Amino acid sequence: MKLFxxxxxxxxxxxRVLATGGLNGLPVLNGPIPIAPLITGxxxxxxxFVHPGLWHTHDDLERIRDGVxxxxxxxxxVWVNFSSDSYSQxxxxxxxPHAVLCRGSCSNYTSFTxxxxxxxxxxxxWYVTKNQSHWDRATTIIDAWGTxxxxxxxxxxxLLVGLEGDMLANAAEIMRWEGGxxxxxxxxxxxxxxxxxxYWLFARQSIIIGQANYGMVSIKALLSFAVYLDxxxxxxxxxxxxxxxxxxxxxxxxxxxxxxxxxxGRDQGHAMGGLGWTAEAARTIQSQGTDVYGEGNNLxxxxxxxxxxxxxxxxxxxxxxxxxxxxxxxxxxxxxxxxNISRGISETSPQVWDILYYQYVVKRGINSKWLTKAxxxxxSLGGEEHPYGSSPDDHPGWGDLLFSYDxxxxxxxxxxxxxxxxxxxxxxxxGNINAxx
Numbered sequence: 001m002k003l004f005x006x007x008x009x010x011x012x013x014x015x016r017v018l019a020t021g022g023l024n025g026l027p028v029l030n031g032p033i034p035i036a037p038l039i040t041g042x043x044x045x046x047x048x049f050v051h052p053g054l055w056h057t058h059d060d061l062e063r064i065r066d067g068v069x070x071x072x073x074x075x076x077x078v079w080v081n082f083s084s085d086s087y088s089q090x091x092x093x094x095x096x097p098h099a100v101l102c103r104g105s106c107s108n109y110t111s112f113t114x115x116x117x118x119x120x121x122x123x124x125x126w127y128v129t130k131n132q133s134h135w136d137r138a139t140t141i142i143d144a145w146g147t148x149x150x151x152x153x154x155x156x157x158x159l160l161v162g163l164e165g166d167m168l169a170n171a172a173e174i175m176r177w178e179g180g181x182x183x184x185x186x187x188x189x190x191x192x193x194x195x196x197x198x199y200w201l202f203a204r205q206s207i208i209i210g211q212a213n214y215g216m217v218s219i220k221a222l223l224s225f226a227v228y229l230d231x232x233x234x235x236x237x238x239x240x241x242x243x244x245x246x247x248x249x250x251x252x253x254x255x256x257x258x259x260x261x262x263x264x265g266r267d268q269g270h271a272m273g274g275l276g277w278t279a280e281a282a283r284t285i286q287s288q289g290t291d292v293y294g295e296g297n298n299l300x301x302x303x304x305x306x307x308x309x310x311x312x313x314x315x316x317x318x319x320x321x322x323x324x325x326x327x328x329x330x331x332x333x334x335x336x337x338x339x340n341i342s343r344g345i346s347e348t349s350p351q352v353w354d355i356l357y358y359q360y361v362v363k364r365g366i367n368s369k370w371l372t373k374a375x376x377x378x379x380s381l382g383g384e385e386h387p388y389g390s391s392p393d394d395h396p397g398w399g400d401l402l403f404s405y406d407x408x409x410x411x412x413x414x415x416x417x418x419x420x421x422x423x424x425x426x427x428x429x430x431g432n433i434n435a436x437x
Contacts, residue, residue, distance in 0.1 A: 041290030104154030146194030213274030215248020259306030265335025276352030354399020
């Protein structure tokens with residue numbers, strides 16, 4: 001009987017695989033989403049999700065818009081450069097889409113990288129200006145890639161999905177819940193658009209979580225994908241992994257005793273990048289109503305202080321050679337001392353300091369010496385603004401605009417009231433509910 005049940009389940013999976021067309025094989029490759037134990041912040045039903053609710057809730061977007069329209073800093077000063085950036089233009093010319101992308105030994109994904117950033121920045125532009133041309137540009141890019149991309153190959157597929165895929169989901173979340181956009185291919189009998197791609201191609205490439213900063217990329221992306229898709233199992237799996245995954249979660253990336261990064265002995269670019277991805281994942285969890293920035297007595301802040309101190313050119317109080325990333329042997333570890341590779345805070349450093357500074361120093365009012373100095377150092381170079389950064393697609397950048405607060409506050413990040421252009425509010429004042437046609 002048990003064997004029959006297994007064969008039946010495999011048969012069911014096989015049918016679903018065949019139904020995904022060009023995405024064949026991915027569900028079998030990465031298997032089903034594991035069912036995670038329920039913890040604080042877990043979802044129990046579809047209606048538990050907050051929308052928009054990835055990097056930005058409705059309240060966050062309103063704070064950005066109000067800051068720009070009221071000419072308040074830091075929003076207004078950054079808006080000048082953000083609004084003139086090439087990726088923020090409604091006239092941006094798409095470089096894709098393509099059917100197959102590759103990252104690893106082969107590489108053809110820069111067109112996707114650039115188009116995704118343009119979709120995201122045009123989504124922000126639309127929300128602030130309500131200019132229809134930005135709505136058109138953002139949604140056209142999402143629809144084009146969402147109906148044409150059928151496969152991602154190469155050794156770094158999960159990295160590509162977790163970085164660019166996450167940003168694209170953020171653009172789509174804004175346009176769907178605030179802009180009233182309905183993705184191309186969406187039909188009552190089963191569609192073939194962006195959501196289909198997001199579930200079968202993007203999310204399924206991320207279920208097997210890697211190590212350290214690389215693994216955190218998959219966790220943060222799964223959180224975003226799950227919210228966009230209203231996928232309870234996927235969200236709970238990613239949330240549990242953020243707190244408990246032994247090779248990629250918060251406690252795997254940051255030593256709870258000192259704040260040392262699991263990548264500190266490897267190089268500083270990965271140590272700093274991991275901080276940013278951990279903060280971005282926490283932002284999505286925060287948008288869903290749960291604060292993990294304070295987890296482990298502000299462990300993420302402790303990690304930021306340690307990494308900032310070292311990259312500002314100072315010695316750190318201690319280095320534990322027994323705290324390192326899983327499978328460190330793949331990258332010539334473990335390490336006896338902190339690495340000097342890519343050490344320093346510069347224009348080409350990962351864009352990670354603003355999101356951390358505003359969450360801890362400004363919003364919570366915590367006195368954080370080294371994080372504050374890191375923020376000042378990057379500001380002296382012009383701030384976290386695209387196109388600066390060695391890999392501008394790795395982080396959203398523009399932190400003074402996108403993640404800022406102007407004072408200590410209990411500012412809401414979990415408002416479930418969604419008001420969007422071109423539609424009406426759903427039952428009980430919640431959500432974007434499609435009317436029967």
